[in-house]
Amino acid sequence: xxxxxxxxxxxxxxxxxxxxxxxxxxxxxxxxIVDPFQTVRINGDISMVLTNEPAGTLVxxxxxxxxxxxxYIVKNNELTxxxxxxxxxxxxxxxxxxxxxxxxxxxxxxxxxxxxxxxxADLHIWLNGNVDIKVKTTGKxxxxxxxxYELFWKSPLMNKxx
Numbered sequence: 001x002x003x004x005x006x007x008x009x010x011x012x013x014x015x016x017x018x019x020x021x022x023x024x025x026x027x028x029x030x031x032x033i034v035d036p037f038q039t040v041r042i043n044g045d046i047s048m049v050l051t052n053e054p055a056g057t058l059v060x061x062x063x064x065x066x067x068x069x070x071x072y073i074v075k076n077n078e079l080t081x082x083x084x085x086x087x088x089x090x091x092x093x094x095x096x097x098x099x100x101x102x103x104x105x106x107x108x109x110x111x112x113x114x115x116x117x118x119x120x121a122d123l124h125i126w127l128n129g130n131v132d133i134k135v136k137t138t139g140k141x142x143x144x145x146x147x148x149y150e151l152f153w154k155s156p157l158m159n160k161x162x
Contacts (some may be wrong), residue, residue, distance in 0.1 A: 007160075012037075012081065017054060018149070020059045025028070025062060025063035025064050025065060025090070026063070026064065027063060028061070028062070028063070028064050028067055028121075029059055029060065029061045029063075030059070030060045030067050030068075030134045031057060031058070031059055031060075032057070032058040032059075032060060032072055033056060033057055033058075033075050034056055034057075034058060034072055034079055034098065035056065035074040036055055036056055036074075036077070036100065036102055037074050037077050037078060037079040037100070037101075038077045038078075038101065038102045038103070039077060039078040039079070039101075039103045039104070039105075040078070040079045040080075040081065040096065040101065040103070040104060040105070041078060041079070041080045041081070041102045041104075041105045041107070041109065042081045042083065042104065042105065042106045042107065042110075043080070043081065043082050043083065043084060043085070043107045043108060044070075044081070044082065044083030044084045044085065044092075044107075045085075045092075045108040045109045045110050045129075046081075046083045046091075046092040046093065046094055046108065046110050047092065047093045047094070047110045047111040048093075048094050048096055048104075048106075048110065048111070048112045048113070049093060049095045049096070049107060049111075049112075049113050049114065049115055049117070050054060050096055050098040050101070050112065050113070050114040050118045050135060051095055051096065051097055051098065051114070051116075051118070052097070052098065052099060052115075052116060052118055052119060053095075053097045053099070054099065055097045055099045055100045056097070057097065057098065058069075058072070058094055058095065058096055058097075059071070059094070059095040060092065060093070060094050061092070061095070062090060062091060062092035062093065063090045063160070064086050066083075066090060066092050068092045069083075069085055070082065070092070070094070081094065081120045083108070085111070086122055086143060087116050095115075098114070098118040098119070098123065099119070099122050100119070100120075101120050101123055102120070102122065102123065102124065103123070103124040103125070103126070104123070104124070104125045105126040105128070106126065106127050106128060106129060106131050108126070108128075108129045108131075109126045109129045109130040109131065110129070110132075111131065111132045111133075111134070112131060112133045112134070112135060113133075113134045113135060114134075114135045114136050114137070116136065117136045117137060117138055118135065118136065118137045118138075118139075119137070119139060120137065120139045121139045122139060122140045122141070122142075123137070123139060123141045123142075124141075124142045124143075124144070125141065125142070125143045125144070126143075126144050126145070126146075127143065127144070127145040128145070128146045128147075
Protein backbone atom coordinates (compact mmCIF):
# COMPACT_ATOMS: atom_id res chain seq x y z
CA UNK A 1 0.00 0.00 0.00
CA UNK A 2 1.38 3.37 -1.01
CA UNK A 3 0.70 6.44 1.04
CA UNK A 4 0.76 9.79 -0.61
CA UNK A 5 1.82 12.81 1.33
CA UNK A 6 1.09 16.20 -0.07
CA UNK A 7 4.19 18.27 -0.48
CA UNK A 8 4.19 21.96 -0.07
CA UNK A 9 6.80 24.15 -1.71
CA UNK A 10 7.09 27.70 -0.59
CA UNK A 11 8.98 30.22 -2.56
CA UNK A 12 10.39 33.18 -0.76
CA UNK A 13 11.75 36.15 -2.53
CA UNK A 14 13.75 38.81 -0.78
CA UNK A 15 13.92 42.20 -2.34
CA UNK A 16 15.21 45.14 -0.37
CA UNK A 17 12.57 47.79 -0.12
CA UNK A 18 12.91 51.29 -1.35
CA UNK A 19 15.95 52.94 -2.80
CA UNK A 20 18.88 50.90 -1.45
CA UNK A 21 21.34 52.57 -3.80
CA UNK A 22 20.66 55.91 -2.15
CA UNK A 23 21.68 54.56 1.26
CA UNK A 24 25.11 53.29 0.21
CA UNK A 25 28.03 55.13 1.67
CA UNK A 26 30.36 56.81 -0.80
CA UNK A 27 33.53 54.98 -1.80
CA UNK A 28 36.67 56.54 -0.35
CA UNK A 29 40.39 55.86 -0.66
CA UNK A 30 42.67 55.92 2.36
CA UNK A 31 46.46 55.74 2.28
CA UNK A 32 48.05 53.74 5.10
CA ILE A 33 51.79 53.81 5.86
CA VAL A 34 53.14 50.66 7.53
CA ASP A 35 56.56 49.32 8.56
CA PRO A 36 58.44 47.14 6.05
CA PHE A 37 57.12 43.57 5.61
CA GLN A 38 57.74 40.48 3.51
CA THR A 39 54.67 38.44 4.47
CA VAL A 40 50.99 39.41 4.43
CA ARG A 41 48.20 37.69 6.39
CA ILE A 42 44.71 38.74 5.30
CA ASN A 43 41.72 37.96 7.52
CA GLY A 44 38.39 38.82 5.89
CA ASP A 45 36.70 39.01 2.53
CA ILE A 46 38.54 41.59 0.43
CA SER A 47 40.18 42.10 -2.94
CA MET A 48 43.94 42.60 -3.13
CA VAL A 49 45.64 44.39 -6.01
CA LEU A 50 49.41 43.90 -6.14
CA THR A 51 51.44 46.83 -7.46
CA ASN A 52 55.06 47.80 -8.14
CA GLU A 53 54.80 50.84 -5.87
CA PRO A 54 57.42 51.35 -3.14
CA ALA A 55 56.98 49.03 -0.15
CA GLY A 56 55.27 50.30 3.00
CA THR A 57 52.28 52.10 1.51
CA LEU A 58 48.80 50.62 1.19
CA VAL A 59 45.81 52.23 -0.46
CA UNK A 60 42.45 51.02 0.82
CA UNK A 61 39.26 51.60 -1.15
CA UNK A 62 35.70 50.98 0.02
CA UNK A 63 32.90 52.57 1.98
CA UNK A 64 34.05 54.82 4.79
CA UNK A 65 32.82 52.64 7.68
CA UNK A 66 34.53 49.50 6.37
CA UNK A 67 37.76 51.29 5.46
CA UNK A 68 38.05 52.83 8.93
CA UNK A 69 37.40 49.48 10.70
CA UNK A 70 40.33 47.63 9.09
CA UNK A 71 43.29 47.02 11.40
CA TYR A 72 46.93 46.77 10.26
CA ILE A 73 49.68 45.27 12.40
CA VAL A 74 53.30 44.66 11.37
CA LYS A 75 55.24 42.25 13.58
CA ASN A 76 58.37 40.24 12.63
CA ASN A 77 58.18 41.33 8.96
CA GLU A 78 54.54 40.16 8.73
CA LEU A 79 51.70 42.54 7.92
CA THR A 80 48.36 41.34 9.29
CA UNK A 81 45.27 42.93 7.77
CA UNK A 82 42.13 42.33 9.83
CA UNK A 83 39.23 43.15 7.53
CA UNK A 84 36.37 41.28 9.21
CA UNK A 85 33.22 43.32 8.86
CA UNK A 86 29.47 43.06 9.21
CA UNK A 87 28.46 44.51 5.84
CA UNK A 88 29.80 42.20 3.16
CA UNK A 89 27.77 43.69 0.36
CA UNK A 90 30.23 46.50 -0.30
CA UNK A 91 33.60 45.57 -1.73
CA UNK A 92 36.89 46.52 -0.14
CA UNK A 93 40.02 46.69 -2.28
CA UNK A 94 43.54 47.01 -0.90
CA UNK A 95 46.36 48.08 -3.21
CA UNK A 96 49.57 46.54 -1.88
CA UNK A 97 53.18 46.74 -3.02
CA UNK A 98 54.66 43.42 -4.16
CA UNK A 99 58.20 44.82 -4.28
CA UNK A 100 59.40 42.98 -1.14
CA UNK A 101 56.55 40.48 -0.84
CA UNK A 102 57.53 36.82 -0.39
CA UNK A 103 54.31 35.21 0.88
CA UNK A 104 50.60 35.80 1.41
CA UNK A 105 48.07 33.94 3.55
CA UNK A 106 44.46 34.68 2.65
CA UNK A 107 41.79 33.69 5.21
CA UNK A 108 38.57 34.66 3.46
CA UNK A 109 37.01 35.07 0.05
CA UNK A 110 38.06 37.58 -2.56
CA UNK A 111 40.36 38.33 -5.46
CA UNK A 112 44.07 38.83 -5.95
CA UNK A 113 45.09 40.69 -9.09
CA UNK A 114 47.87 42.96 -10.25
CA UNK A 115 48.32 46.32 -11.89
CA UNK A 116 50.70 45.68 -14.72
CA UNK A 117 53.40 43.05 -14.36
CA UNK A 118 54.66 42.68 -10.79
CA UNK A 119 58.27 41.77 -10.18
CA UNK A 120 58.72 39.66 -7.03
CA ALA A 121 61.36 36.97 -7.55
CA ASP A 122 59.36 34.31 -5.69
CA LEU A 123 55.85 34.72 -4.23
CA HIS A 124 54.05 31.97 -2.31
CA ILE A 125 50.27 32.31 -1.76
CA TRP A 126 48.33 30.21 0.78
CA LEU A 127 44.56 30.18 0.29
CA ASN A 128 41.96 29.47 2.94
CA GLY A 129 38.78 30.54 1.17
CA ASN A 130 37.36 31.07 -2.28
CA VAL A 131 39.93 33.31 -3.99
CA ASP A 132 40.31 34.15 -7.66
CA ILE A 133 43.92 34.95 -8.62
CA LYS A 134 44.78 36.86 -11.80
CA VAL A 135 48.34 38.09 -11.47
CA LYS A 136 50.87 39.01 -14.14
CA THR A 137 54.46 38.53 -13.03
CA THR A 138 57.98 38.06 -14.31
CA GLY A 139 58.82 35.98 -11.24
CA LYS A 140 57.66 32.67 -9.82
CA UNK A 141 54.31 32.26 -8.05
CA UNK A 142 53.33 29.16 -6.11
CA UNK A 143 49.87 28.53 -4.65
CA UNK A 144 48.81 26.18 -1.85
CA UNK A 145 45.40 25.63 -0.36
CA UNK A 146 43.97 24.01 2.74
CA UNK A 147 41.27 22.67 0.45
CA UNK A 148 41.22 21.69 -3.20
CA TYR A 149 41.55 24.31 -5.93
CA GLU A 150 41.40 24.64 -9.68
CA LEU A 151 44.33 26.11 -11.52
CA PHE A 152 44.05 27.75 -14.92
CA TRP A 153 47.31 28.98 -16.35
CA LYS A 154 47.69 31.32 -19.27
CA SER A 155 50.92 32.71 -20.63
CA PRO A 156 50.92 36.28 -21.98
CA LEU A 157 52.89 34.89 -24.91
CA MET A 158 49.79 32.94 -25.99
CA ASN A 159 48.09 36.24 -26.89
CA LYS A 160 50.97 37.31 -29.15
CA UNK A 161 50.65 34.48 -31.68
CA UNK A 162 50.50 35.65 -35.26
